[in-house]
Amino acid sequence: METTGATPVQARCVGDTAIIYASDYLNKLTGERIERECKNQLEAGRQAVVINFRDTELVNSIGVSILMGVIDAAEQSHARLIFCDVNTQSASLFEMLGLTKHVRIAADESEALSWIEPELNASATAM
C-alpha cells in the first residue's frame, strides 16, 4: 500500500494482479498517488493492474493526463490495465477522449479479474 501523503492509496493484490482504489476526486494530488502506486506495483512485477473507480465522482484534466501516464507505464511493462466501477460521467469522458482505445472498462472488480485471469494463463502457456 502506498502511504505517502495525507491519505494513502488503498491497494490490494489478487495473484499477479494489483487492484488500486481511486479516491472520490481524481486530481493532481490523488492522481499522482495512484500513478506512483501503479508504477510501484509494475516495478514489483505485477502483470496486471486494475484501477477501481467505485469512489470516484469526478476526473479533471490533470487526472486524465495522469491516467495517460499510467496507460504508458502499463504498456511499457507489457502489463494489462483495466478500469472498473467507472461512473457514467467518467466512462463517457474516457470514451470521448479516446482513453478506451488503450484501456478496457469492466463493470466491476470481478469482471475485471475474470478478463485478466485467462489472459495471464494464456501468456503463461505461451511462454
Next chain:
Amino acid sequence: METNNQRLLHTFAALADLGQEIANTADFEEMLRSSFHLLLGSVAIRRGAVAQYDRQGDTLRVISARGLEQTPDTEIPIAREHARELASPGASLTLADASAEATRFMEEHQNLFASAEIQLLLPLVVHERLIGVVLLGEKASGEKFTAEDVETLSALARHIAVGINSHHLLGEVKRKAEENRRLYDGLRTIYKETVRAFAAAIDMKDRYTQGHSVRVGKYSEVIAREMGWGEDEVEGITIAGYLHDIGKLIVDLSVINSPERFSAKDSAEMNKHPAAGYEILAPISHPYADIPLMARYHHERIDGAGYPDGLKGDQIPAGAKIVTLADSFDAMTTDRPYRKKLPLEDVLMDFRANTGTQFDPAVVCAFCRAFLNEIEGRKERRLLNLLNRNYEDVEAVTPLLNQMLTEFDGGAMAATTGH
C-alpha cells in the same frame, strides 16, 4: 450534441483549474508541470513538452515533459528569425500546415520531432514576444487534431504563457529589488564615511578635542549595544555620536579654542551649539531615526537643569541620554586646556554622584556593565582600547563598577555580569 456539451464542460473545467494553477507563484516548476498536465489532459494527449525561450542563448529549454525521452533542461537551438515567425499571430503549427519559416524550424529538428512523434507546436506568446513553445504528440484517440482542439489548446497555452511571463517579471522585480538593496547599502556606506569625515572636520576645529566626536560615537555604540538595541539603532546612535557637536561649526573659533574656562558670554555662545546642530541636521534625510534630536538634547539633564530646552526624564530621547554620558565620559578622560584628564575613579565617582540628576540610571548601569564585561574578558575590548592610551590599571575600578551596579540597578543587574 451530448458529447459536444461534455467536451465543452471538460474544457471549461480545465480553464478554471488552470487559473488556479497559474496563481501558484510560490513554486514555478510545479505551476508549470501542473498547467502542462492540464493542457495534456484537456484533449488527452499522450506525450509532449513545454520549453522556455532563452533570447540570449537562442535556445528553447525544455522545462517540463511527459512521455518523451527529452527531459527537463534539454535545449533545442532556435534561430532568431524562426523565433520571430513563431511569435506572429495565429502561428500554431500542425506538421501538415506549417508556414514556410516554421517548416524550416521543424525541418531543422526533424529527427527530434519525429522520434518524439510531435504532431503540434503551440508558440507561447505574450505581447508578440515568444516566451516558449508547447510541443504535443498524438491524441489518445489517435485522431488528428481538429480546429476546435487547436483552439482549446491555444487558449490554455496563452494562460501558460502569461504564467511564465509573470514569473519572469516577478524575477525581474526581485532582481531590481536586490540591486536597489545593494545600491542602498552602498549609499549607507558612503553616508557613514561622509559622517566620519564630518566628525573629523568638527574635531579639527577644536584643537583640544581631536578625535572627540569619533570616540563619543564609539562609546555610544558600546552602551547602546549593552542596552540591547537592534543593529540599525546601534548604527544610528554611533552616527549621532559622530555628529552631536556639529553645531560647534557656527561657534566662533576663539571661543572654542579658549585656553581658559569659558566666561558667561562665551558659555552662552557655546551653549548654542546643540540647537544649531539640530538646525543643521534636521533638513537631512538620515537613514536612522532621531539623529537631529540626539544632537539637540545631548546637554539636557534628567532633572531638567540642562539646555537648550530644559527637558526632564522621559522627555529626553533615550539616544540623547546615551550620547550625554558618552560625551561626558570622553570630556573627563581627555586633557582640556583648563584641566588635565581626571583619574578614572574620579570619573566614575562623578557619574555616581550625578546619576538620577544629570545621567539616566539605566544608561549608567549599561555603561558599568559594558566596562566590567571588557575588564573581565567577556566582551571585546572596545572602551578599554579607546582608554588605554590614557590610562593604565583600569582593572582597579572593578569594585567601584560593581558597587554602582548594585546601587543603581540592584542584584538583577549585577547578576547579569556574573557578580
